[in-house]
Amino acid sequence: MHKRRGICKIWEGLGVKKERIAFLPKKDNWWGPAGQTGPCGPDTEMFYWKLNGTQAPEIFDAKNKNWVEIWNDVFMQYVKNENGNYNPAKQKNVDTGMGMERTLSVLNGKENSYETDLFLPIIKKIEEISGKKIEDNKKAFRIIADHVKASTFLLASEIEPSNLDRGYILRRLIRRAIRYGKQMGISGNFIAKIYPGVVEVYDGFIRK
Numbered sequence: 001m002h003k004r005r006g007i008c009k010i011w012e013g014l015g016v017k018k019e020r021i022a023f024l025p026k027k028d029n030w031w032g033p034a035g036q037t038g039p040c041g042p043d044t045e046m047f048y049w050k051l052n053g054t055q056a057p058e059i060f061d062a063k064n065k066n067w068v069e070i071w072n073d074v075f076m077q078y079v080k081n082e083n084g085n086y087n088p089a090k091q092k093n094v095d096t097g098m099g100m101e102r103t104l105s106v107l108n109g110k111e112n113s114y115e116t117d118l119f120l121p122i123i124k125k126i127e128e129i130s131g132k133k134i135e136d137n138k139k140a141f142r143i144i145a146d147h148v149k150a151s152t153f154l155l156a157s158e159i160e161p162s163n164l165d166r167g168y169i170l171r172r173l174i175r176r177a178i179r180y181g182k183q184m185g186i187s188g189n190f191i192a193k194i195y196p197g198v199v200e201v202y203d204g205f206i207r208k
Helices: 002-013 100-107 120-130 138-156 165-183 191-206
Strands: 038-049 067-080 086-098
Touching (some): 038 086, 067 100, 120 138, 138 191
Antiparallel strands (some): 038 067, 067 086
């Protein structure tokens, strides 16, 4: 409870109204661990009201999907062990994570990340190859765009498809993108044709 008051005072000191500060249970305000074990802890999250032209409610409501999380600060103060116990970490720290695509969707005034400058060139490539529009195939388009982008970065990091660790993640990403492409009737090695759309956006980051 003391930590809650402390966090509340910090946000109030930054000009956030009390009505906009909500204390949520562990299932909503907890990060990690990334796997079955490891560092984890409670977090404080920042939300943005996504409806342009509509004033945000005075009171924050976690159930209202028009509030979109774009940032969080995780208090890494526990380590979960193999028995499922949470033990105090010897070294505590604060880990911050910003959703770049979500933040850009706010700055671009878009409804979601897939309408932003980071995804549009990739989406256009998929439309060109498939002969279809994202409006009619949102789920497939988003999965393909997201997975090809992630795969491109992994390949640029010299990770190869395999049955182990990061290589297995890369393999699954590519397979899932191919599966959804086939569902839309795309044949052949279409992943290689979408790749230039990723390079167009991230050229300075994936080329050495």
